[in-house]
Amino acid sequence: MHISTETTESGACQSVTQPSYKCAICQDSEFVIEQRPGKVTLSDGTVNEILQDVAVSCKCREKRRIERLLKSSQITDEFKKMTFGNFVTSDKPAVIQEMYAKAYRYVQEFGKEQGTHNSCCFLGQPGAGKTHLLAAVTNNLLARGIAVQYFPWVEGTDELKSDLEAAKDKIYQMQRVPVLFVDDLFKGRDKPTNWQTEMIFGIINYRYLNKLPMLVCSERTIAELCAFDEAAASRLVEMSRDYTVVIKRDITLNNRLPKEI
Ligand SMILES: [Zn+2]
Structure with a gap:
């Protein structure tokens, strides 16, 4: 015998006049008033000893903060699905297993006295899972409440270039966000433009000097990155x-090509 799950009463008891809150305790203010001596x-x-009203954080506050981080990180639903659990390493060459192990270790070591050497960089062959693993790193960090901003190179640079006035604020933010993921x-093109190399150098250099971590993947090799901009690439490598x-x-x-599913 089958029981249909589609006949639940969800929604039936919602009142039109009552606003619905994500958190009934604080009504989404994220604070509750408690009386303290x-x-x-x-x-x-x-x-005289009295009871005073004190605003304290509601227990929903941390959850909301993580939700906001996720929203501001520009991360899509597709991206959220990329985890360590669904990255296939079996039957893959050693270099792919090594990449998995480094990404996993990076998450475990994150924030522990890494100093300047606090970033993660996967380079080379397209379709080998570089973005997937850095997305898995990002999702783990976000779940721990660490802000990560996602910057897909092609779309991101196009957007910056389309509004140079707004770009200043965005670049300022990319320099300072706790973690920056450049995908x-x-x-996109054979050679980045001068504007692109100057923009990314400004970001990498700031983050390098201030020991702010980056997650970077690229189809380019270290030599190619250095040929475009040695100053930026050498800092990233370090x-x-x-x-x-x-x-x-x-x-x-290349997992994107047919042969294996
Ligand atoms: Zn609450």
């Missing part, structure tokens, strides 16, 4: 010294 001194010098650095993987060009590693 306090003291007041009267003009004659006597001290597909220098993709920042991600402990978590760099370069995958040599090998078309059989």
